[in-house]
Every structure is written in C-alpha cells, then in structure tokens.
Amino acid sequence: MAEQNIINEEMVARTRALLEQLEAGDEDAAQESLDTLVRLRETTLYQELGRLTRELHDALKSFHLDARIADIAKEEIPDARERLRHVIDMTDKAANTTLTAVEESIPVCDAILDEAARLREDWGRFTRREMEAAEFRKLVKRVDEFLRQCGERAEGLRSRLNEVLMAQDFQDLTGQIIKRVITLVAEVEDNLVNLIRISGAREEESPAADKEKRDIKAEGPSVPGTRQGDVVGGQDEVDELLSSLGF
Amino acid sequence: MDKNMKILIVDDFSTMRRIIKNLLRDLGYTNTQEADDGTTAWPMLQNGDFDFLITDWNMPGMQGIDLLRSVRADARLKDLPVLMVTAEQKRDQIVEAAQAGVNGYIVKPFTAQTLKEKIDRIFERVAAS
Numbered sequence: 145m146a147e148q149n150i151i152n153e154e155m156v157a158r159t160r161a162l163l164e165q166l167e168a169g170d171e172d173a174a175q176e177s178l179d180t181l182v183r184l185r186e187t188t189l190y191q192e193l194g195r196l197t198r199e200l201h202d203a204l205k206s207f208h209l210d211a212r213i214a215d216i217a218k219e220e221i222p223d224a225r226e227r228l229r230h231v232i233d234m235t236d237k238a239a240n241t242t243l244t245a246v247e248e249s250i251p252v253c254d255a256i257l258d259e260a261a262r263l264r265e266d267w268g269r270f271t272r273r274e275m276e277a278a279e280f281r282k283l284v285k286r287v288d289e290f291l292r293q294c295g296e297r298a299e300g301l302r303s304r305l306n307e308v309l310m311a312q313d314f315q316d317l318t319g320q321i322i323k324r325v326i327t328l329v330a331e332v333e334d335n336l337v338n339l340i341r342i343s344g345a346r347e348e349e350s351p352a353a354d355k356e357k358r359d360i361k362a363e364g365p366s367v368p369g370t371r372q373g374d375v376v377g378g379q380d381e382v383d384e385l386l387s388s389l390g391f
Numbered sequence: 392m393d394k395n396m397k398i399l400i401v402d403d404f405s406t407m408r409r410i411i412k413n414l415l416r417d418l419g420y421t422n423t424q425e426a427d428d429g430t431t432a433w434p435m436l437q438n439g440d441f442d443f444l445i446t447d448w449n450m451p452g453m454q455g456i457d458l459l460r461s462v463r464a465d466a467r468l469k470d471l472p473v474l475m476v477t478a479e480q481k482r483d484q485i486v487e488a489a490q491a492g493v494n495g496y497i498v499k500p501f502t503a504q505t506l507k508e509k510i511d512r513i514f515e516r517v518a519a520s
Contacts, residue, residue, distance in 0.1 A: 236406065239406035240405075240406060240409075243406060243409045243410070243413070246413065247409075247413065250413075250416075250417075373481055374481060374482045374483065375480040375481050375482065376480050376481075376482060376485065376498065378498065379497065379498055379501065379505055382480075382485055382496050382497070382498050385482060385485050385486070386485065386489060386496060389486065389489045391489065
C-alpha cells in the first residue's frame with residue numbers, strides 16, 4: 145500500500161503541474177505530464193493484475209496439492225462410471241429375466257383358461273343330460289388329462305415366479321452401488337464449492353458468487369423426474385396441456 | 392378397431408420394447424415389430440405398411456421427434472398415427488411434439504390402462520376424421 149501512496153502523491157503532483165502547464169500554454173510540457181500520468185496509471189493496473197495472478201496461482205496450487213482431489217479424478221470417478229455401468233447391466237439382466245418368465249407364463253395361463261372354458265361348457269352339457277355316453281367317456285378322459293396338465297403347468301408357473309422373485313435381488317445390490325456413488329458425488333460437490341470459494345474469495349460478498357455456490361448445491365445428483373425446469377407432474381398434466389392445445 | 396393392425400415399436404431400450412409389446416399383446420394387438428431408434432425405424436416404415444407407430448423420444452441416432460417430423464413430411468406416411476411414449480416431461484417438449492403432429496403423448500412410467508386409453512382415443516379420432 146505504501147507504494148500505492150507514493151504513486152498517488154506523484155499523480156496529484158503531476159496533475160497540478162499539468163494544469164499549470166496548460167494554463168501557461170506550454171503544450172510540450174503538458175504533453176509530457178500527460179504521458180507520465182498514463183504511465184503511472186498503467187503501473188497501478190499492472191500491480192493489481194500481478195497481485196491477482198499471484199493469488200490465483202497460490203489458490204490453484206493449494207487446490208492442486210489436495211491429494212484427495214487427484215485421487216477422485218484418477219481413481220474414483222472412472223471407478224464410479226464402471227459401477228454405474230454395472231448397475232445398468234444388472235437392471236437390464238433382471239428386467240429381461242422377468243420379462244422372459246412373464247412371456248413364458250402368459251401362454252400357459254391362456255392354455256389353462258381356454259381348456260377350462262371348453263371343459264366347463266361340455267360339463268354343463270353333461271349336467272343338463274345333453275351328452276351321449278360315448279362322448280361322456282371322452283369327457284372323463286379330457287378332465288383327467290386337464291387335471292394332470294394343471295399340476296404340470298402350475299409347477300412350471302411356480303418355477304417362473306421364483307425366477308421373477310430371484311431376479312429382484314438387483315435392487316439390493318444396485319442400491320448399495322448407487323449409494324456409494326452418491327457419497328462420491330457429494331464429495332466432488334464439496335470440493336467444487338471449495339474451489340469456487342478459493343478462486344472467488346475476492347468477490348465473496350458479491351451476490352454473483354453466492355448465487356454460483358447455491359446453484360451448484362441445488363443441482364445435486366440428477367434423478368429422473370426431479371429435474372429443474374418447466375416439467376409436467378405426470379400423465380394427467382400432459383393430458384391437460386394437450387387438451388389446452390386442442391387435442 | 393382392427394386388432395391385426397401392424398404396429399412399429401421404437402425404443403432404444405429392449406426391455407421397454409418388450410414391455411410395450413407385451414402390453415399390446417394383452418390388449419389383443421399381436422402384429423408388432425421393433426426398432427431401436429429412428430434410423431432403424433425409418434426404412435421399416437417406408438417398406439412396411441405399418442398402421443401405427445409408437446416411439447420413444449430420446450434415442451441415439453435419430454430421435455423420436457425427428458422420426459415424427461419425417462413421417463409427417465412423407466407423402467405416403469403423413470397420416471400414420473403416432474403415439475409418443477417417453478420420459479421427456481418438459482412442457483416445451485410436449486408442445487413441440489404436438490406441433491410436429493403427434494397423435495398421443497404418454498410419459499414414462501405409465502400403466503397398461505393409460506396405454507389402452509390413448510390408443511383407443513387415437514383410433515376413435517382416426518375413425519371420426
């Protein structure tokens with residue numbers, strides 16, 4: 145600051161001299177005084193710039209030296225990527241296992257329903273005494289066969305339902321993985337906030353810097369459906385919006 | 392409604408395609424084919440005599456909204472009913488899809504009932520026009 149005072153004093157002196165020279169009509173001397181004033185101004189500017197550069201350099205250095213950050217960037221982010229990819233694989237596998245079991249089960253249910261409906265109709269004819277003895281003997285065989293098949297089919301359905309049940313284990317495993325990634329994201333967030341605090345220290349009181357910090361906090365982990373912005377809150381609102389458009 | 396109508400399901404996730412396919416089969420529509428994005432779907436639509444298109448929005452390659460625009464711009468396909476089934480919930484996007492000429496818009500996750508309602512509604516309107 146002492147340096148700055150000296151510069152300021154000199155500027156005052158030079159400005160006075162400039163005024164006197166101009167009043168005296170000494171243009172050459174006035175020009176020289178003006179040049180000196182400009183140089184003095186530039187010196188102040190460069191000093192300020194130098195100071196800022198040093199601060200930034202120090203801040204970056206201290207940030208850089210934080211080994212934890214280097215570790216996050218080098219190891220944990222790629223590791224988190226792998227983990228999340230694994231989550232996709234697991235959910236994909238679970239969904240496909242479930243879908244396959246369902247797709248195999250539905251025709252079994254349909255077959256049982258169809259045959260049960262046919263038997264019921266024929267059984268109705270029998271109870272109304274509308275059936276010949278020969279046909280009744282066939283009906284008895286069909287009922288017998290149906291009961292046997294029902295047992296087999298129920299067993300098949302049960303084993304597929306078990307597959308569906310077992311396929312849900314992804315929830316536990318992916319939940320654990322995602323929780324770990326959330327912890328990592330929170331840590332990265334803290335470090336980013338710190339970086340902003342260090343690099344933006346000079347403007348800490350300005351509203352812009354505060355806003356920046358808030359924005360980073362508000363972003364948080366992105367979850368589908370909770371994104372910011374003008375989004376609808378579900379199918380009803382979509383329908384409302386579309387009907388307002390003449391749909 | 393013609394239960395034999397030919398339906399193309401476009402979604403980059405095979406599980407979502409399977410879910411839609413199964414729901415459609417439950418509703419009695421068994422004549423379905425699948426594509427994993429707009430780029431794959433476009434030649435199928437051109438050669439396939441499809442009666443109905445169900446498409447996701449966000450896909451690699453060609454997006455659903457671009458597929459919709461291509462359909463509306465094509466002389467032969469322009470009247471094809473298109474239902475969008477997507478996780479995109481921004482108002483701007485829904486308006487954009489409406490302006491591009493979508494016939495129905497379903498946000499994920501959705502229920503079998505919603506799918507049925509929207510399909511019925513679309514074909515009621517097609518029949519009425």
